[in-house]
Amino acid sequence: MKNFTRHIKLVSGVAAILLVVFSVAIQHLYQLEPCPLCITQRVIFLILGVVFLFFAFRPMNKVIELITLLSINMVGIVFAIRHVLIQKKIIEIPSECGIDLEYMFDNFPLQQVFELVFRGTGDCSEIDWTLLYLTIPEWSAIWFLIFAILSIFNFRNN
Numbered sequence: 001m002k003n004f005t006r007h008i009k010l011v012s013g014v015a016a017i018l019l020v021v022f023s024v025a026i027q028h029l030y031q032l033e034p035c036p037l038c039i040t041q042r043v044i045f046l047i048l049g050v051v052f053l054f055f056a057f058r059p060m061n062k063v064i065e066l067i068t069l070l071s072i073n074m075v076g077i078v079f080a081i082r083h084v085l086i087q088k089k090i091i092e093i094p095s096e097c098g099i100d101l102e103y104m105f106d107n108f109p110l111q112q113v114f115e116l117v118f119r120g121t122g123d124c125s126e127i128d129w130t131l132l133y134l135t136i137p138e139w140s141a142i143w144f145l146i147f148a149i150l151s152i153f154n155f156r157n158n
Helices: 001-029 036-057 062-087 101-107 108-120 136-156
Strands: none
Touching: 001 036, 001 136, 036 062, 036 136, 062 136, 101 108
């Protein structure tokens, strides 16, 4: 059973990283500019992928693994759902808030950058691309949920 759980971690880690590769490919193929919330979700997927791979090669206490993986997934779900709410116009974001992420890092203290990123920008409300009628943040939320379920499954079968 240990090999099976290791394989789940390996596949999950690679899948999380491939999601970022896919999003970058979409960005370049369709010449899209990612908003701060999109970039944040990519970073969370990368962190999640690296952590899954780390735990695949260096197993730890299963409770520590579960808490770590669920925490990362929950943060991802929060950002993805916030992004969906902004796109659905459930959360109002002033249109003049379209500040570029690079500009934020160059001109604001780190704490303020995190506050601005979490708040979202006017750019975050645009829907530039869909797959099967779902937006990128909706797909992100689904994938974070899948990875959370796989983390729980791994915990129960470890």
